[in-house]
Amino acid sequence: MRQRSLVILTSVLTSGALTLTACGSRDDSGDKGDSGTTTYTIGVDAPLSGENSTTGLGIQYGVQVAVDDANKNNWVPGVKFKVKALDDKAQPASGQQNATALVGDKTVIGTVGPLNSGVAQSMQQVFASANMVEISPSNTNPELTQGKNWQTDKKRPYKTYFRTATTDELQGSFAADYAFNGLKKKKAFVVDDKQTYGAGLAKIFGEKFKGLGGTVVQTDHVNTGDKDFGSLVTKIKNSGADLLYYGGQYDESSLITKQLKDAGVKIPLFGGDGMFASTYIETAGKASEGDLATSVGVPVDTLPAAKQFVETYKAKGYKGDYGAYGGYSYDAASAIIKALKAVKDANGDKLPSDINDVRSKLIPEVQKSDFEGITGKVSFDQYGDTGNKQLTVYQVTNGAWKAVKTGTVG
């Protein structure tokens, strides 16, 4: 008996150990320079290690470039900014801890992040209670700004939450339109990773694809962290689909596309902005050739206003991939910084001494944002969604993502 109970005990212990992650909270006090300058912090929350970290680091350093610019060019006279980047490991629980830590830090005026929609859900409430602005450069799930019943009854759940990315409603529709009309694909196999982002995107794609006259031959779901997709690949092969649509991140989709092509199924994999990263191509290798992904906005490299940003990012040798959200992170941080300027101006060129005052006065100013950012015009509608609704389809061509179509959904 002793041995068997040992086996049971160990199983329980391991699962317990998994759920425990290092917990910790910090409570930094305000940092007021004595020479008349005030230092404020822009918080960043994104996955900085492990899965999704390529794009996560792009967010961190996108914000860093904005903060450096603000300090160098004196965007807000008398105020210096710094960045406090916390790693959420793409896990909602870590995101919530980080949000609490950022709210507790009395120098933080607003936060850029997170990367994942599922993480955002756990953070929104924390920021809302603290009246602190949160701008995500990449969350695309419609529920975050338009409420649970966004399809029938749009209702904004949190007035502190904004985003510079367009929603999956538009992204999924844009992808479906390109797949049906651009690629002339008629039979799609739809797979998602059951996460807030992936499942939402896959669902919207499926509905729109059917609406256009295509067929969804079969659907399936995978777990994040899965490595072997042999069974799924055989199903896809047998289904006769001419397109695989995947809602999720590159960690799984790069393995799926490789195993799919290795099994002799030469159909393209089409996904969303979650797999638009160089790591996708590095991991999948030649198998990724011809695969497609939609991403929010227009390619940063083609924007004249973003040229300086891209040069600075490369010159500083920052890690991560700025391609997907770097520019949007820059604009998100700019929106917070410019809003602070507006707060200062409205308050007789003086900043409120209480940080809570600064935070709550910042919300309406961010809402009123209206300036030319590096990715285009930065403004927010009544739900906190971006006014810039452009999307781009990218395709892997000769081992690199190439923009093939940019546009907006009608």
Added chain:
Amino acid sequence: MNTLPQQLANGLLLGSMYGLIAIGYTMVYGIVQLINFAHGEIFMTGAFGALTVYLYILPDGTTLAVAVPLMLIGGAIVAVLIAVGAERFAYRPLRGAPRLAPLITAIGLSLALQELVRNFYPGADRARAFPGLDATHDIGSVTIKDADIFLVVAAIVCMSGLAWFVRKSRTGRAMQATAQDPDTAQLMGIDTNRIIVIAFAIGGFFAAVAAVAYGLKYGSIDYRMGFLMGLKAFTAAVLGGIGNIYGAMLGGIVLGVAETLASAYIDGIPGMDKLGGQSWANVWAFVLLILVLLFRPQGLLGERVADRA
């Protein structure tokens, strides 16, 4: 098209990999009654050892026919050294301590190994590409890759070698004796410490073989790959009867096939469409484990032995 042969092949391949890793759990458990939860990470370090040989030691452009045996050797050296080192410095000092102590040590060791690789191996904070053996062959309606052939051949060769070693060689018989009763074995002149080290080393070697097969098959490795594979392999070892080497391989194959078939066909059963598909594979794998343990608590090939006090 009838997909059953292909799905069976998928399951067999996945199961062979589980089986190779499960050997490490089962041998160590059979001899010292320790569940070495760091074994998944030993598997992971084996993969990184093999990748190191390919990337940093062999000249660029070495053909895989030459590279793979050398990668196997490199991976095996790393995995065996870490397995033996773990035994010597983490587990041996705790021998005779309450059973929970080495268990917690194992969990700590596995986290330490993961973080070491993540922080100090270049680019290991995300998936690293591994050379793949991707040429495919069609046998009837079944498509398999060179990497799959490598996996099957490696599993058969390693298993036969191990069976011969345990049954026929002097050391192997000493192992059986130690597993049966360590104290008496020691009194008969068997150096049990040496036997324990050998058990860890064999486990490490098998893990390295599985790791190279994993890299060649999936084309990428990462610092967390050992966790889920380790957990599955441990399940396979329990399913087959922990302590029994044939049970480990059988348990691996049963688990792999069950998982694959469950994810392939359960959602096709009317009314079960919400309970099938890839994402339910793990659930069905553990349902199977529970069922087997309910009716055969000692596992498929395990023997009902008198519990040691």
